[in-house]
Amino acid sequence: MILAMVGATPANQDWILPMPAFKTLDDLSDISGKRVLVRVDLNVPVKDGKVTDTTRIERVAPTILELSDKGAKVILLAHFGRPKDGPSPDLSLSLIAPSVEEVLDHAVLTASDCIGDAAASAVAAMNDGDILLLENTRFHKGEEKNEPDFTKALAANGDIYVNDAFSAAHRAHASTEGLAHHLPAYAGRTMQAELEALEKGLGAPARPVVAIVGGAKVSTKIDLLMNLVKKVDALVIGGGMANTFIAARGTNVGKSLCEHDLAETAKQIMIEAATSGCAIILPEDGVVAREFKAGAANETVDIDAIPADAMVLDVGPKSVEAINAWIERAATLVWNGPLGAFEIEPFDTATVAAAKYAAERTAAGKLTSVAGGGDTVSALNHAGVADDFTYVSTAGGAFLEWMEGKELPGVAVLNAAR
Ligand SMILES: Nc1ncnc2c1ncn2[C@@H]1O[C@H](COP(=O)(O)OP(=O)(O)OP(=O)(O)O)[C@@H](O)[C@H]1O
Ligand SMILES: O=C(O)[C@H](O)COP(=O)(O)O
Numbered sequence: 001m002i003l004a005m006v007g008a009t010p011a012n013q014d015w016i017l018p019m020p021a022f023k024t025l026d027d028l029s030d031i032s033g034k035r036v037l038v039r040v041d042l043n044v045p046v047k048d049g050k051v052t053d054t055t056r057i058e059r060v061a062p063t064i065l066e067l068s069d070k071g072a073k074v075i076l077l078a079h080f081g082r083p084k085d086g087p088s089p090d091l092s093l094s095l096i097a098p099s100v101e102e103v104l105d106h107a108v109l110t111a112s113d114c115i116g117d118a119a120a121s122a123v124a125a126m127n128d129g130d131i132l133l134l135e136n137t138r139f140h141k142g143e144e145k146n147e148p149d150f151t152k153a154l155a156a157n158g159d160i161y162v163n164d165a166f167s168a169a170h171r172a173h174a175s176t177e178g179l180a181h182h183l184p185a186y187a188g189r190t191m192q193a194e195l196e197a198l199e200k201g202l203g204a205p206a207r208p209v210v211a212i213v214g215g216a217k218v219s220t221k222i223d224l225l226m227n228l229v230k231k232v233d234a235l236v237i238g239g240g241m242a243n244t245f246i247a248a249r250g251t252n253v254g255k256s257l258c259e260h261d262l263a264e265t266a267k268q269i270m271i272e273a274a275t276s277g278c279a280i281i282l283p284e285d286g287v288v289a290r291e292f293k294a295g296a297a298n299e300t301v302d303i304d305a306i307p308a309d310a311m312v313l314d315v316g317p318k319s320v321e322a323i324n325a326w327i328e329r330a331a332t333l334v335w336n337g338p339l340g341a342f343e344i345e346p347f348d349t350a351t352v353a354a355a356k357y358a359a360e361r362t363a364a365g366k367l368t369s370v371a372g373g374g375d376t377v378s379a380l381n382h383a384g385v386a387d388d389f390t391y392v393s394t395a396g397g398a399f400l401e402w403m404e405g406k407e408l409p410g411v412a413v414l415n416a417a418r
Helices: 055-069 097-104 116-124 141-145 148-155 189-202 218-228 239-248 260-276 317-329 349-363 374-383 397-403 409-417
Strands: 003-005 016-018 035-039 073-077 131-133 160-163 185-187 209-213 234-237 279-281 285-289 298-302 311-315 332-336 368-372 391-393
Touching: 035 055, 055 073, 055 097, 055 189, 055 374, 097 131, 141 148, 185 189, 185 409, 189 391, 189 409, 209 218, 209 317, 218 234, 218 239, 218 260, 218 397, 234 239, 234 317, 239 260, 239 311, 260 279, 279 317, 285 317, 311 317, 311 349, 317 349, 332 349, 332 397, 349 368, 349 374, 368 374, 374 391
Parallel strands: 035 073, 035 160, 073 131, 160 185, 209 234, 209 332, 234 279, 332 368, 368 391
Antiparallel strands: 003 016, 285 298, 285 311
């Protein structure tokens, strides 16, 4: 960490103020007319062609508008989804552009590609202060491979690079990492706020630290859990992920989402937790249904009595009580992934109840609550408490990797540019 000295004497420790390890927009002057490539995360949830949660767009709005107000030509780079074989219309950023315009309350130009003639001519036609959204960077294989030729083609359209996509900073891609080697690189306001808040909340967290990890993506999070159990005092496992752990114990999970082939991994995580002194809290009961749809007939059962033809779609009331007791004990709460299929009522019940209790404890000054993850943010918004947490990160994988203490390539390269 680089330290800045601000007057005063060494006797007064206040004279040492931490300065960001990276350059921010405060380090940029006279950018009128400059072409600023801004990496944002517009990987937002979409249903029936409509953006269902604009939080990520709202988070990057301050950076975009600040640069535009200062007269820069603001050129947005982003990915959307995980296209496999080049361009596909359902993953075009032109679908997101109207929502970006709405949130910014500013016209947003679009281009049909992020490199080549289409991008170059769109950039050449920009006036100072204009905002241009280039097409999905992942339509080119060079993006994820961080290929130098592709990175150079992106860099050709900019004078300055600003990365405001903390939530994509765990990817060493051309637009998240490579560009910083080609252009003067700065952190955007959201990247800056995110790093400052995470450092403050988790750099040296008040203990006990309780983590809640839920959601559907068992295989992508199970490795992360292995690291988490070494760092937190208690780990609550909910959502579809819990089924893998319950099944590993030998309990029948019926038709529930479950990765049976990860049973051994789940056992290892439980052993590691025991060795590290981390309590693992698994659901005691579940709300089961036979259909994955809103209002499906459902019942609450003990976790060892899941009917063979049913699936667990939420944790039950006894589990919520246990989870809230852990929230009550915690000084710091870290949350990623909903406790149930919160998008379909009534399977949002546990997530909403725990979220509201965490918000209440935070408001009472008893808890530092930090949450992250695209669906987690949607779930907290759904519960009406996203603004009541100490900090809500829009990042999913990046948030968890940061939690593990891993170096995020997109952040490391900004630090190196300081
Ligand atoms: N018991 C369950 N059965 C099936 N799906 C579930 C269950 N519990 C939670 N889910 C699903 O998990 C999904 C959210 O999990 P995910 O891991 O994607 O969360 P996240 O980490 O916040 O989001 P992201 O990875 O997008 O940042 C939701 O779509 C929810 O319906
Ligand atoms: O949604 C996210 O977590 C980020 O946009 C990164 O997306 P990715 O997991 O497809 O790289």
